[in-house]
Amino acid sequence: MDSDAASTCSRSSSPDLAVDSAASVFFANKMFQAYSGDRELGHLRAEKNCDRPHSSASGLKSCAEADLSKDDLQDLRLKVNSRERKRMHDLNQAMDGLREVMPYAQGPSVRKLSKISTLLLARNYILMLSSSLEEMKKLVSDVYGASAQSHSARRVLPPASAAPVPQLPLLSLTPSLHSLVGSTSAVTVAPLRHTSTQPTVAHAPRSSPTAGYLGFPAPPLHTMMKDPLHLSSGYRHFPGMPCPCSLCQPLPASTGCLHSLSMGK
DNA sequence: TAGGCCATCTGGTCCT
């Protein structure tokens, strides 16, 4: 469609299509020409005769429109279209806002997450954060509990054991990382496979920044685009990292309520 | 060239 020409090469989801110019675009595009030529006249005739009591678009509801001239109807149609366009632009802005807070690298050389990928990644990110929070709470209570217990019994600690706190963050959080990288609940029923044969990052600018953000080598983006969250193609295992896949590390029950959130209607 | 993603138009439905 012609209006696509207004989009940037990065295929911004919120093209700067001024509403004022929308009319000219609309009148110029093929869809409107087809609409005008093929449908509208007959449609208008039908409307004038009130063949369909409930008529057409949201703004064109009653037989009262039969009194409207063709120009008025076109204006109405343009108004409705403009509102819908604005609504979709607002939706896309919100989607962009979501992308900005996602653990996904931004930049001109990085392809933007698709809408569906954004939503799925957001969901998994929330799951991961919830899981991490629960684990943090648990670890803090464990540490303080143990500390309080040992405090009374402890006399003198040798310097070597002066760093007693468990190496918690990475190890303890890795189970929940999988919920970010690939939870299966809402997306696929394909079993996760352990794959170690995938090539490492060869396309840095096009690779998934998500894993990079988490300190992992990132899979190529084309894999990401085919399977944005690496759900069906298998989970990558990283050298030296404990396996965070859901086969080995199911999500804690504390996030179970989040699992019930449906992505669909 | 097929498939994915997207913007836009459109008509229907629901809400205020």
Added chain:
DNA sequence: AGGACCAGATGGCCTA
């Protein structure tokens, strides 16, 4: 009545 929301249809762009 008017606007918001939704889903289907359509066509363009891009990539593998």
